[in-house]
Amino acid sequence: MTDQAWHPAEANAIDAASDAKNHAGTDANRAWRRGLHRFDRALVGLVEWGAAALLAVEIVVLLAGVISRYVFHAPLVWSDELTGILFMWLAMLGAVLALRRGEHMRMTAVVGRLAPRARAFVDTFAIGVSIALLALLLQPAYEFAAGEIPIQTPALEISNAWHAMALPVGAALMLIVGVIRLAQVGRPRDVLALLALAAVIGCMAVYAAPWLQTLGKLNLVIFFVGGVALGIFAGVPIGFSFALATFGYLSLTTFTPMEVMVGRMDEGMSHLVLLAVPLFVFLGLLIEMTGMARAMIGFLASLVGHLHGGLSYVLIGAMYLVSGISGSKVADMAAIAPVLFPEMKQRGANEGDLVALLATTGAQSETIPPSIVLITIGSVTGLSISALFTAGMLPGALLALILCVVVWWRYRNEDLSGAQRYKRREIARMALIAAPALALPFVIRAAVVEGVATATEVSTIGIAYTMVVGLLVYRRFDWRRLGRMLVDAATLSGAILFIIGCATAMAWALTQSGFSQDLAQWMGAVPGGSYGFLAISIVVFTLLGSVLEGIPAIVLFGPLLFPIARMAGVNEIHYAIVVILSMGLGLFSPPFGVGYYSACAISKVNPDAGIRPIVGYMSALFVGLVLIAAIPWISTGFL
Template sequence: MSTMALSESAPRRESARWVILADRVIGHLVEVPAALLVVAELVVLFAGVLARYVFNAPLIWSDELASILFLWLAMLGSVVALRRNEHMRMTALVVRAKPSTRAFLDVLAMAVPLAFLALMILPGLEFAQDEGFITTPALEISGAWAAAAFPVGATLMLLVALLRLATVGSLRMVAAGIGAIVAIGAVFYAAQPLLHHLGNINLLVFFVGLVGAMVLAGVPIAFAFGLATYGYLTLTTTVPDQVLVGRMDEGMSQLILLAVPLFVILGLLMEMTGIARALVGFLVSLLGHVRGGLSYVLIGAMYLVSGISGSKAADMAAIAPVLFPEMKERGAAPGELLALLAATGAQTETIPPSLVLITIGSVTGVSIAALFTGGLLPGLVLGLMLCGVMRWRLRGKPSDATHRRASWAQIGRTFLVALPGLLLPFVIRYAVISGATTATEVSTIGVVYTVLVGLLVYRRFDWRRLMPMLVETAALSGAILIIIGAATGMSWALTQSGFSHALATAMASMPGGKASFLAVSILAFVVLGSVLEGIPAVVLFGPLLFPIARSVGINEVHYAIVVVLAMGVGLFSPPFGVGYYSACAVSRIKPDLGLKPIMGYMVALVFGLVVIAAVPWISTGFLS
C-alpha cells in the first residue's frame, strides 16, 4: 500500500514542481517590466513638468506616451495582482463557510476570471487590429501599440489563472468548479430567446442577480463585472464583443488615473524614508501624556498621512505598526484599536489626494482641485466626532502617568524632525493651485520631494526595498484599474439600455427635492460602499447620479464629498465592509474583536455625515 501511495504521489510532486517553475517564470517576465513602467511614468511626467514650468518648452508628446505606457502598466499590474491573489474580492461570507464549501468557492473565484479572460482574448486581438489603422497625433505611431496591452495582459492572466487552478484545489474540485460555470453558461445560452423578451428586466438578471451572486461567492470584483457585462451584451444585444474591450480600454487609459500608481508609490516611500514615523513622533510629543492621548494621535496621524499617500491601505500600513505596540503597552484593548483604525479609515476618505476623489473627477468632470479643497474640512469634522466618542469612552479614567508632558524643547525638536513631512501636503496642494502641475503630475512632485527628503534630510533610503515597492505599486494599481475598466464597460451597458434615463426620471421626480435625493444617495452609497468599494461604485454610478444632482440644484463638490463619505462608512462597517477586513489585516487583530467597539464610532460618523450633508458650506466654503 505504501509503495502504491508513493507511486501516485510522485507524479503530483513532479506536476507541482512544474507549476511552481512556470509561475516563477511568468512572475519574472511580468514583475520587472511592470516595475520599470512605474519608473517610466514618473520620469515622463516629471520631465513634462520641468519642460513646461522650468524651461517653458512643453513636451507635446509626454501625455500621449504616458497614456500608452499607463495601459500597459494597468494590464501587467493586473497580471501581478492575479498572481499574488490581490484582486479585490468580498470574502465576508466565504470565510464563514464550511471548509469544503470554502475550497469550492476558492476554485470558483479563479475559474470565473479564467472564463472571462478566455472569452475576451479574441475580441481583444480584433480591437487591437482595428486600432492599428489609427495614428496617434503627437508620436505618430500606430494605435495598436497601446491596444495590444489588453490581449497580451489577458493572455498572461489566463496562464496565471490556469496555474492557480492547479494549486487551489484537487482535480475533482477544479472540474466541479469549471463544470458549474459551463453549466450556468449553457443555461443562459439556452434561455437567450426568453432573455430577448425581458427587456430591461435583464439588467436585474445580469447586474443584480449574477453580479451579486459572484461577488458574494468571493469572485474578484473586476471579473464579476466583466463576465456579467459580457453576458448581457452577448445574449441580449447585437453589440460586438470588441465594444466591451474598447470601453474597458477607455476606462483604464484615462490619464488622470495615472495619479493612482504614483500616489501609491508615494505612500510607500513616505513609510520607507521615515516621514510617517516622524509625523507620529511629533503628535505623540503633543498628546502622548493625556488620557487616551495616543488614540487622538491615531486620528490626527491618519488625517495627515491621508493627505500624502492617497491610498487607504498605505495609510493604515504606515500608521498602525508605529502606534499600536505603544498603545497596547498602555493598556488599549486590541478590539478598540481595530475599531478606531477602521473608523479613521472612513473618516479620512475625502482627505486629498484621495484616489476616490480622483476617480470621481475622472468619470464626472468635476474639478479635482475643487474636490481636494472641499474634502479637507469634512474630514476634520468627522475627526472631531471620533474624538468626542473617544473622550466620552475615556471619562473617569486617569491620565497616563507613565508618560510625562513633553517639554516645549522636546516638542520643538520633534516638530523640526517632522517638518518635511508636515510640509508635503502643502507642497502638493501648492503645485496644483499654482498651475505648476496638473492633478496627475502633482504626484511626481511628491515622489521627488520624498526621495530628496529621505536621501538628504533623514538619510534613510533602503535601495533594496525599491524594487519590491515598485512591484507592489504595479499590483495594487492593476487591481484598482481593471475594476475601473470593467466598471466602465458595465456603466456603458447600463447607459445604453436606457437605465440612466429611467433612474434620472425617477430620482428627479422624488418629493422633497435636494433633501430626499441626498438621503437616498447616502443610503445607496453606504450599501454600495460595503459591497463594491468606493472606486467601482463611483465609476458605475457617478456618471448616472451626478447629472441628477446638478438638475436638483446640489453643488457637485458637495455631492461628491457626501457620496464618498457615505461609501467610506459602508466600506469600513462590519460585517461586509471590505475596508474593515483590510484594517484587520494591517493590525493583525481578529475581526470579531472590533465588532462591538466600532459601533459607537460608526454612529458618530453617520451623525457627522448627516451634518455635512445638511450644511453644504462645510464642503464648499473654501472654494474660490
C-alpha cells in the same frame, strides 16, 4: 473452471510491480509539479521585472516633464501620451501579479465560516470563475486592440494599438497564472466538479438567452444585484464579479459586441489622474524606507499620543489636509496609510478599526478641494468650480469633527498607563527632526496650487523630495529595496485599477439600459418638496456610489437631476455637496463599495476585519450628511 493456487512469491512479485508503478507515477507527478513551479517562477519574475521597469520609467518621464516645462519652459508634448501607454501596461501587469499573489480584493466573511471541504471547493470555484471571465474576455480584448491599429496618437504618431494591446496580453497572462494557480491548489475532484458545473451553467445561459431578452429591466436585478452578490459572497474577487455580471448582461440580453465592454474597461483604467495611485503607493513605501515616517509619527505621537485614540485623530486630520492633492481618493489614502498604520498597529490599534476609519475618512473628505469630483460636477452642470471649492470646506470639517467624537467614544476606556507625556523641550527637538518630513504635504500642495505640476505629476515631486531628504538629511536609503518596492506598488495598484476598470464597464452597461433616465423621472415625482427630493437623493446616490463611483455617476446623472433640484427649490451648490457626500458614503461602504476594498488593499487588511467597526463610523457620517442636507448654510454660508 478450476481454482488457481496463490503462491507468496507471485504475491510479492505483483506487489513489487505495483510499488514500482506507483513510484514511477509519483516521480512523474513530482517532475511535472517541479516543471510547473519553474515555469511559474520564470513567468512571474519576467512580469515583476516589467512592472518595476514601467513604474520607474513613469516616474522619470513625469518628473522630466515637470522640469522641462517649469524650469526650461519647453514642455515635452509627448510625455502624456507615453505615460498613458505605459500606464495601461503597468495596470495590467500589476493585475497579473495581484492574481498570482492572491491580492485581488475579495469578501471571505461567508466562505470563512464553511467547513474545510466546502471551503476548498468554494475557493476552487472562485479561481475557476476568474479563469472563465478571462477566457471570455480574451477574444474581445484582442479584437478591440486590433481595431485600434489604424488610429495614430497625435504626438508620438504611433498606433494606438501599443496602448490597447495591454488588455489582451494582460488577460492572457492572468489566464495562464490563474490556470497554474488552479493546478497548484485545486483538488482534482473539485476541479472536475467545477468543469461540470461550468458546462451546465454555460448550456443553461445559452438556452435562457431568448427568454432573458423578454424580461427587460428585470435583468438588471438578475445580473447586477443577484449575480454580483453571488460572486462577492462566494469569494470571487470584486473586480471579476463586476466584470462577469456585465459580460453576462451584455452578451445574453443585448446585441452589444463585447469589444465595447473591453473599451469601457480601457476607458476606466486609462484616466491619467489614476497614474497618481501607483506613484503615491510608491511614495508611501519610500517615506517608510527613508525614516521620514518614523520621524513624523514620533512627533505627532509626542503631541497627541497620550490622548485616547490619539493617532486616529492624526489620521482624520491628515486625510483632511492631503485630500484632493492627487485628484484620486485612492491615491490620497495611499499617501497616508503606509505612513501611519505601522505605528498605529505597533501601539495596539485593531487593524479592522484602522481600515474602517481610513475608508470613512475617504468618504468624509470627498468635498475638500481640489477634489476631481467637484471639478467634474462643475464641468457637467455649469456650476462655478470656485463656488464648489468654497462650499466643500466646511462640510468636510464638520464630518471630521463628528468622526473625532466617535473616535473619542470608542477609545474613551483605552489604557493609557504606558503612554508617555513628553516635555516641551522634547517635543521641540522631535519637531525639528520631523520638519523635513512634515513639510512634504505642503510641498506637494504648493506644487499643485502654484502650477508647478499637475495632480498626476505632483507625486513625482514628492518622490524626488523624499529621496533627497532620505539621502542627505536622514541618511537612510537602502538601494537594494527599490526593486521590491516598485513591484509591490505595481501589484497593489493593479488590483485597485482592475476594480475601477470593471466598475466603469458596469456603469456603462447600466446607462445603456435606460436605467438613468427612468431613475431621474421617478425622483422628480417624489413628494415632499425640497426636503423630500434631498432625502431621496441621499438614498439613491448612496446606492449609486456603491457601484458607479463618483465621476461616472456624476457624468450620467448630473445633467438629468440638477434641473429637477432647481425646480424643487434646492440650491444647486448645496445639492452638489449633498450628492458628492452621499456617493462617497456608498463608495466606501461594504459590501459593494469599491472604495472600501481599495482602502483594504492599500492597508493590506482583510476586508472582513473592517465590516463590523465601519458600521459605527459610517452611521456617524450619515448623521453628519443629514445635518448638512437639512442646514443649507453649512454648504452655502461662505459663498
